[in-house]
Amino acid sequence: MEVNTVxxxxxxxxxxxxxxxxxxEVLQTEDEQEVYILGEIGAFSxxxxxxx
Amino acid sequence: MxxxxxxxxxxxxxxxxxxxxxxxxxxxxxxxxxxxLWRATGQPGQGAIPAATATCNNNTTGTLNFMQQVSPATxxxxxxxxxxxxxxxxxxxxDRLAHMGGLNGTLAxxxxxxxxxxxxxxxxxxxxRKGDADFSDISWWLEWYTxxxxxxxxxxVNVTYNDGTTxxxxxxxxxxxxxxxxxxxxxxxxxxxxxxxxxxxxxxxTLSATTGTAGSFGVTATxxxxxxxxxxxxxxxxxxxxxxxxxxxxxxxxxxPIVLTSxxxxxxVRGAGKIAHG
Numbered sequence: 344m345e346v347n348t349v350x351x352x353x354x355x356x357x358x359x360x361x362x363x364x365x366x367x368e369v370l371q372t373e374d375e376q377e378v379y380i381l382g383e384i385g386a387f388s389x390x391x392x393x394x395x
Numbered sequence: 396m397x398x399x400x401x402x403x404x405x406x407x408x409x410x411x412x413x414x415x416x417x418x419x420x421x422x423x424x425x426x427x428x429x430x431x432l433w434r435a436t437g438q439p440g441q442g443a444i445p446a447a448t449a450t451c452n453n454n455t456t457g458t459l460n461f462m463q464q465v466s467p468a469t470x471x472x473x474x475x476x477x478x479x480x481x482x483x484x485x486x487x488x489x490d491r492l493a494h495m496g497g498l499n500g501t502l503a504x505x506x507x508x509x510x511x512x513x514x515x516x517x518x519x520x521x522x523x524r525k526g527d528a529d530f531s532d533i534s535w536w537l538e539w540y541t542x543x544x545x546x547x548x549x550x551x552v553n554v555t556y557n558d559g560t561t562x563x564x565x566x567x568x569x570x571x572x573x574x575x576x577x578x579x580x581x582x583x584x585x586x587x588x589x590x591x592x593x594x595x596x597x598x599x600x601t602l603s604a605t606t607g608t609a610g611s612f613g614v615t616a617t618x619x620x621x622x623x624x625x626x627x628x629x630x631x632x633x634x635x636x637x638x639x640x641x642x643x644x645x646x647x648x649x650x651x652p653i654v655l656t657s658x659x660x661x662x663x664v665r666g667a668g669k670i671a672h673g
Contacts, residue, residue, distance in 0.1 A: 355505075355551040355601050358586065359566030372546050373607035374501050385547035385568060386604040388503035 344379060345369065350392040352381075360384055363395050397469055398673040404636065407671035408473050413461035415439075417652060417666040421480060422576050423659065429578040430661045431538055431615075432652040433457050433491070439651065444540045445613060448495040448510045450519040451649035458491065459650040461670045470644040472621050473636040473671040479625040480662030485655040486625065489617035490524055490648040492533065496613030500543030500606040508614050511555060511596030520647040526618055529557045530593040535581035537567070537600070538615045544607025545572045552581055552614075553599045556592035569606065576661070578615070578653065620650065628662070636671075644670055 344350070344366060352360045360381075368380035378386040398404050419435040433442040442457025453460050464470055477486050493515055498506050512530060516522040526532025537550065549566040556562065564584035585592060597614045620642040623634045644650070654661050 352603075355553065355563045356549060356566055356603055358563055358588075359549065359551065372605050373544055374605055374609075376501070376605045376607075378546060378604040385549060385570070387548075388604040390503060391603055 344389065344392065344394065349395045350381070351395055352387065352391055353393055356391055397467060398471060398671065403673055404473065404671065407673040408669060411672045412473070413670045413672070415459040415461065415668050415670065417477070417664060419652065419661070419664040421660045421662050423574055424576060424656050424661050425574065426656055426658050428656060429580065430654050430656050431576045431578045432654060432661065432664060433538070434540065434576055435661065442651070444611060445494045445496040448493060448508070450493045450515050450521055451491040452519040452647040453649060455649050457651055461644065462672060463646045464672050468672055470670050470672050471636070472639055472642050472644060473669050474634070475621065475623060475639065475666055475668035476631055476633045477623050477625050477664070477666035478629055478631045479664050480628060481656070481658050481660065482626060482628040483657035484625045484662065486623045486664060486666070487619055487653045487655070488621045488650055489534065489619055489653055491651050492521055492524055492616040492618060492649070494538070494613060494615040496540055496611055498600055498612045500602065500608055500610040500612070503602055503604050505553070505599040505601045508597045508599055510614050510616060512616060513595055520645055523645045524618060524648055530595045532618050533594065534617045534619055535594050535597065536578045536615045536617065537581065537612055539573050539575050539577040539610065539612045541611040542572055542574045542608065543569070543610035543612065544605070546604065546607045547571065548606055549603040551601045552584065552597060554594045555596040555598060556589060557595050558592060561598065562589055573612070620644065
């Protein structure tokens with residue numbers, strides 16, 4: 344998964360974020376985990392992303 | 396008996412009351428947010444960071460203790476005064492029904508909470524302290540004990556409603572670092588699909604990703620008892636029984652202060668009050 348990938352967000356976040364989103368940034372957090380930024384809605388672990 | 400007349404009220408205010416003192420040190424916070432003074436030092440003393448789910452009572456460190464009554468006698472807050480180091484502050488006195496801590500800001504899996512008021516009803520007079528049978532009097536919070544990280548994540552809280560059904564609250568965006576003592580209300584996050592329901596318990600909290608720092612936060616259930624506004628810094632504000640609404644204080648109530656801040660610290664919070672009995 345990389346920047347510009349279009350994704351959906353599964354349970355338990357899909358009720359709040361029911362649309363498709365674009366990965367805008369991939370970054371390493373302070374604790375050295377990789378997270379995917381979906382614009383303004385913030386960071387998600389790869390386990391909560393489904394490529395559309 | 397309960398206090399039913401002005402004469403009884405005046406007599407209790409003068410002759411049968413518990414006095415409490417509020418004198419809390421300032422703690423760093425965020426402007427325009429609720430800030431728990433549970434961990435602020437001073438009087439009452441600094442409350443402990445909870446681990447597993449536990450009820451609180453009038454003897455729990457961090458609470459305003461008062462004389463326990465033998466039914467049908469009971470207790471009411473009848474007077475309080477307040478001076479805050481910051482202007483435009485609101486003090487709320489809540490009964491801290493139950494709490495838990497130890498949630499981790501770096502875990503993106505569902506973290507167990509298991510704080511259900513129904514299962515705690517037999518402890519510390521929770522059955523009376525919780526108020527209405529449909530749990531509508533209870534305020535639910537995420538409460539921070541140690542700051543989590545700066546990565547913007549979403550928290551989804553899974554709850555049990557008053558009718559026994561379960562569901563997820565609307566996702567809560569944790570934008571930027573959440574400092575210790577930050578409190579965010581969960582009641583406003585009941586989604587439209589569950590409109591009209593009230594939260595009975597919290598089952599899990601799931602973060603969408605790591606915040607970058609473990610920190611420590613938890614879930615707290617409270618019941619609002621009284622609120623006093625402090626519009627001017629260091630100016631003594633007085634609220635009597637009528638302004639406070641003569642709030643009933645059942646035995647075992649764990650009274651503690653929360654402030655709604657106007658700036659990036661809670662400021663000092665000083666005051667006193669009376670809990671009348673009768």
